[in-house]
Amino acid sequence: MINERIQKLRNLMKEKGIDAYYIPTSDFHNSEYVSDYFKARAYMSGFKGSAGFLLITQKEACLWTDARYFIIAANAIKGSEFKLMKMNEPGVPTLDEYIKMNLNENDTLGFDGRVVTATQFKHFKESFKLNFKCDEDLVGMIWEDRPALSDKKAFFMEEQYSGKKTSEKLEDIRKVMKEHHADVHVVSTLDDLAWIFNMRGDDVHSCPVVLSYGVIFMDKAALFIDEKKCDEGMKKNFEECHVELYPYNDVYEYLKKLDKNHRVMVNEAVINSYLLECIPCEIVNVPNPSTMMKAIKNKVEIENTKWAHIMDGVAVTKFMIWLKDEIKKREISELEVSEKLLSFREEWADLIEPSFDTIAGYGPNGASMHYTATKDSYAMCRAKDFLLVDSGGTYKQGTTDITRTFMLGETCEAFKEDYTTVLRSHIALAKAKFLYGCSGPSLDGICREPFWERGMDFKHGTGHGVGHVLNVHEGPNNFYWNPSRGLCVFEEGMITTDEPGYYVEGSHGIRIENELLCVKDIKNEYGQFMRFESLTLCPYDLDPVLKNMLTNSERLWLNNYHREVFEKLSPYMNSYELEKLKEYTREI
Structure with missing residues (x-):
């Protein structure tokens, strides 16, 4: 079916005098996530991830995506004509390099100008001696039964x-x-x-x-x-x-x-x-100007967000209790994991919807950074090794994004070392104190140091901004070592995730994530110092932690965090849940 669509598009390209057709992920608004009407890239390739783009010529069809989606994308295009272009990997051409190698001067590059930004189009015009045809949506012309634009109430x-x-x-x-x-x-x-x-x-x-x-x-x-x-x-x-x-x-x-x-x-x-x-x-x-304005949350937004994290923390903690108990009795599918977690969130009347599709990856599936189980493809969780669960909720009061990796039973020492490294990395950023003026690249190295000590790393940003009852991914604030992601100074009131991870293809994946609120600390002769306050309230799984790998400072932070989690969540727990919460927040 995918190859048939490629051929139909090529026929239309030939008719329109187009030598290569570019299909990004975006909609008319440069959105990261798009409604079904705009999923032209997914329709043409079968790849449904949130990031990537296609270039189709008469000879080749190529899909570019980043490291989060390498495994998922390869599976999605299997059996089709598409070639996977792994972005930022050695020997893999960028889009620009590919165009220069495969298109001749005065060839025509086509795309729908409504889904390509003005900056991107300007770059095309400045970089290539090509003709451009950007006033038609060719995918829309071949897309049978295209979904309609949303008519849902606001x-x-x-x-x-x-x-x-x-x-x-x-x-x-x-x-x-x-x-x-x-x-x-x-x-x-x-x-x-x-x-x-x-x-x-x-x-x-x-x-x-x-x-x-x-x-x-x-x-x-x-x-x-x-x-x-x-x-x-x-x-x-x-x-x-x-x-x-x-x-x-x-x-x-x-x-x-x-x-x-x-x-x-x-x-x-x-x-x-x-x-x-x-x-x-x-x-x-x-x-x-609204981009920076909304990134700096006002007092009402912050207080509401704190309440959202209490609701969310209660839900995820109850899920943790259920999971740890139930896995001792039977195997649990990844699909049931997502459904059960949603049911705990739905106990709160203020939940609007999940803030994104839950990532529940057991064992090797946890190594796919944006893995999603489907009815046709899912794993059964057993009382062994790790389950990674990345999820969130949009409540009337705020938006949450939390990842916890759970040890479901017996696991090896090497896996525990990996888990503890991720936890140390997470704690390093959460407890960082820094001078005002620092941006993402300034702080990302603090988080990665425990990885770099062991000659390890992870191929994604350490954190992203979070909207207030809005998109779970929001700029301009982020944590990433490469300044290409931007140099936004961290301001009081910004909310950013702290989510290091470690992934071994075919084996396991580990990620731990909290939302952090940037607040002012002391001010002295050296300037204004800043720090982070953890908004997310949910126990970390202590079972796989190797205590001898933690410094005294890391233990102190961890114990203090768990003390706060117990204080704020305990009023919403029944007697059995309270006992479990005590166990999960025990001092180490």
Whole structure:
């Protein structure tokens, strides 16, 4: 079936005079996760991971993805014509290198300009002496029974949860517009729009956003959205803030009619190339101010998020108790693991949805960093070795992301050494104190030191920002040693995950993850010091910990953390669960 689709696309390419067709993962809004309508890359290749892109020529079909998905992608394209291009691996060409080797001058590169950012298109034009055809969605032309755009209802995010009115957010954005001498700001990223206009929805699986575009003027705003989705709270808010509503797809024609005397502020790194070309005005290319604003959580968001982590911690701890007890009696499928964990989260009425599809990988499956069990492919967990569970919930109060690796029974000493190394790495970042001004690359090495001591490493970022009742992956804050991911300074109020891991293909995977809140520490003659406060509240599995590998400082941090977990979760446990919680948070 995949090869048939490739051939149909090639036939259409030939008809349109296109020599190579580029298919990214994105939607019209440069989203990391997309709704079913936009899953063109998955439709063409069978690979459903969140990261990757395709390039199809008349001779070859190639899939590029990163180390998180090497195993999953290889399985997905097995039996098809697709070649797996393992990004950042020796001898594997980048997209640019491949294009230079396989396309001739004046060949035509095609893509749907609505799913390629303005920056990406600019890079193509500057890097290659090619012709470009980017005004048609060729995959859409061959896609039979393509899913429709979402029509699910949205809802107003009340101030008791958001902590700030839309009018205040618009005022802050307009101040930045003035600084750049701009009188119009075009916003296309869905999480920015959800945050600015205090709206949440269900248009993207596990991301509570609404398909929309925004155009902000100095005295009003235009929002392009399916009005049928909006509840009364949203409509009242829009009216009070002078927000005019237009149909979702009208944004392109609306922008074409802007007065040419306007000076328009956009972020070319995220706005789609076709949308940018519709703007007939002078462009000011700067990051969306709302991106940094929403990354720095206000007091109301922080307090709500802390309550979300109590709810989530109770759910995951109850799951841990169930798992440790049940595995002694019988084998448990990875699918049942995910279902049972969700059932504990659903005991809280404030749960909206999981913040992403649960990763439950037993044994070798834990080595696939973004593994997902399916009805057709899953493992049975036995009372032996490790089960890695990465999961999260979106509650009315906040978004959670937590990973715990559980020892289900007897395991070897080498596995315990790996587990303890991951735990030491996790603790190193959690207890770090640093001067204000540090960014991800400054701090990532602190986390990786226990790995590097043993000549080990892991091929993913150490942590990502987390949205507030929004996307579980949010920028610009992150932990990664390579500055290519950005040099965002850690500010008070930012929430970032701490998630080192270790993966041995065909054997086992280990990851431990908490969310960290950046807070101020002491200020002295050397400057303002910062530190992290752990928001996630759930025991680590102490059974595989090799105590002799821990330093006194690491033991102290671990014991203090478990003391806090017990204090905050114990009021929500029955007598049996309380005894188990005491055992799981025992001092070492």
